[in-house]
Amino acid sequence: MSTLTAARYGKDLVRVFRIVKDNGVHTVAEYNVRALLEGDLETSYTQADNSVVVATDSIKNIIYWLAKTSIHVLHPELFAIEIATYFVTKYPHIHKAFVDIEKLKWSRIVVDGKPHPHSFTRDGDEKVIVNVEVDATKGKDALVATVKSGIKELLVLKSTGSAFENFLKDEHTTLVPVDDRIFSTSVDCSYDFPPFPVKKEEIGTLEGKLKFVDAAASVVKNTLEVFATDESASVQATVYKMSQKIIAENPSIHSISYKLPNKHYIPVNMAYIGIENMKPSEAEVFGPVAAPSGYITSTVTRTA
Numbered sequence: 076m077s078t079l080t081a082a083r084y085g086k087d088l089v090r091v092f093r094i095v096k097d098n099g100v101h102t103v104a105e106y107n108v109r110a111l112l113e114g115d116l117e118t119s120y121t122q123a124d125n126s127v128v129v130a131t132d133s134i135k136n137i138i139y140w141l142a143k144t145s146i147h148v149l150h151p152e153l154f155a156i157e158i159a160t161y162f163v164t165k166y167p168h169i170h171k172a173f174v175d176i177e178k179l180k181w182s183r184i185v186v187d188g189k190p191h192p193h194s195f196t197r198d199g200d201e202k203v204i205v206n207v208e209v210d211a212t213k214g215k216d217a218l219v220a221t222v223k224s225g226i227k228e229l230l231v232l233k234s235t236g237s238a239f240e241n242f243l244k245d246e247h248t249t250l251v252p253v254d255d256r257i258f259s260t261s262v263d264c265s266y267d268f269p270p271f272p273v274k275k276e277e278i279g280t281l282e283g284k285l286k287f288v289d290a291a292a293s294v295v296k297n298t299l300e301v302f303a304t305d306e307s308a309s310v311q312a313t314v315y316k317m318s319q320k321i322i323a324e325n326p327s328i329h330s331i332s333y334k335l336p337n338k339h340y341i342p343v344n345m346a347y348i349g350i351e352n353m354k355p356s357e358a359e360v361f362g363p364v365a366a367p368s369g370y371i372t373s374t375v376t377r378t379a
């Protein structure tokens with residue numbers, strides 16, 4: 076015997092590019108969107124009953140239609156909330172919608188010191204991430220939204236100001252303590268907001284309450300600044316400092332999680348040709364190591 080215990084479906088990798096045109100000044104956003112639905116969908120799995128299925132093709136069409144009609148389209152959290160809210164209010168049997176947005180980087184090109192009105196450059200691989208759930212299980216008039224935002228693939232490196240010493244030593248230890256090393260990681264960070272009520276016609280008021288834009292700027296700024304300035308004793312100690320600072324500066328953030336690969340750079344031994352390159356403070360040539368990497372994760376949660 077077996078039974079269906081979870082069911083969620085939708086469209087993934089909906090690529091959408093939007094231009095907002097304002098008197099010759101264009102602003103652009105490029106998103107990868109995933110929209111998944113839950114609700115009274117069991118029979119579509121258990122009885123091949125497609126009558127309850129909003130086709131994933133229609134889900135894609137709704138994302139494009141909202142990209143054209145939404146006044147929030149340039150704001151990833153509000154746009155995701157608007158998409159999710161649409162699904163649970165449009166379809167009586169859909170009780171939860173999950174919308175994940177990945178925002179690609181397009182920065183305005185500066186020409187002769189002036190921001191160009193319609194030209195942009197991909198000046199980094201980092202992406203803004205938004206994960207939204209809108210829950211209508213308490214009723215279509217009592218929607219509750221949960222928002223997680225973040226960044227991923229923000230590549231950073233510092234060439235000094237990092238050490239790793241005094242770690243546990245036993246018969247398995249070969250690592251030599253270092254008081255000066257390269258520290259490089261690809262930052263993957265997500266932070267969440269306490270759940271809040273949402274009404275379709277009041278989505279625009281949420282930015283004022285939750286400060287998504289300020290939070291996003293503060294997370295990038297503090298991640299980069301603490302990474303650069305901390306005299307790092309370990310990845311663990313540095314990530315804890317950045318997390319604490321972000322929680323302290325952003326009253327609307329409830330918790331923040333990081334996943335940080337420690338991308339190793341190993342000094343090249345040139346003793347065979349009489350060149351000293353192994354003393355940490357003097358090493359200048361390194362071999363970047365693709366794998367394995369360390370992998371340090373943490374979640375810091377507001378307690379007061």
Ligand SMILES: O=c1[nH]c(=O)c2[nH]c(=O)[nH]c2[nH]1
Pocket residue numbers: 239250308309310311337369
């Ligand atoms: O910052 C670090 N944390 C570790 O846990 C660790 N382990 C290791 O081998 N090198 C490092 N570096």
